[in-house]
Amino acid sequence: MPAIPLTHAECFRLVGSPERGRRAMVSIDGRPPVPLGCLVLEVGRLLIPTGTDRTLVRASAGRPVFVEFHSREHDGTKWTVAGMGLARPMGYADLPRPLPRTTVTKEMASPFENGIVVDVARLTGQRACPPAPEVTTA
Known part of the structure; x- marks a missing residue:
C-alpha cells in the first residue's frame, strides 16, 4: 500500500473525527509510551484527562510529550498520526463547554477533575x- 503524507491540518481533522475523543500512545519526556484517552480540543491542542490521579499532571508539566494515533477505517484505509508538544496542567478554562460526548474511551466518562493540555x-x-x-476482462 502506498503511503500518502498528510498535512498538519489533515492530521487534526483525522484525529478529531468522527468523534473528538480518541485513544493515543502517549510518551512523556522520553518515558515508555502508554495508551491514554485524549480529547482533541482544536487545531494544536489535546486534553488528556487523568481523573483523580495527579501523578501524571505533576510528572508532565513543562515536559515534551510525544503522541501517536493509529486507525483503520471501514474501507481498509489505515492512517498513523504522530506529533510532539509541551504539556501543562489543565485549568478550568481548558474544559470544553459543553463537554463533548464520546464513546471511544471509557475513562472520559467523568475524569475531568485533573488532566494535562498538550500544545502540539x-x-x-x-x-x-x-x-x-x-479488473479482469474475459
Whole structure:
C-alpha cells in the first residue's frame, strides 16, 4: 500500500473525527509510551484527562510529550498520526463547554477533575489506502 503524507491540518481533522475523543500512545519526556484517552480540543491542542490521579499532571508539566494515533477505517484505509508538544496542567478554562460526548474511551466518562493540555507544535502523518481490485476482462 502506498503511503500518502498528510498535512498538519489533515492530521487534526483525522484525529478529531468522527468523534473528538480518541485513544493515543502517549510518551512523556522520553518515558515508555502508554495508551491514554485524549480529547482533541482544536487545531494544536489535546486534553488528556487523568481523573483523580495527579501523578501524571505533576510528572508532565513543562515536559515534551510525544503522541501517536493509529486507525483503520471501514474501507481498509489505515492512517498513523504522530506529533510532539509541551504539556501543562489543565485549568478550568481548558474544559470544553459543553463537554463533548464520546464513546471511544471509557475513562472520559467523568475524569475531568485533573488532566494535562498538550500544545502540539506539529502533527505529521500518513494514510495508506488498500490497493484497488484488479479488473479482469474475459
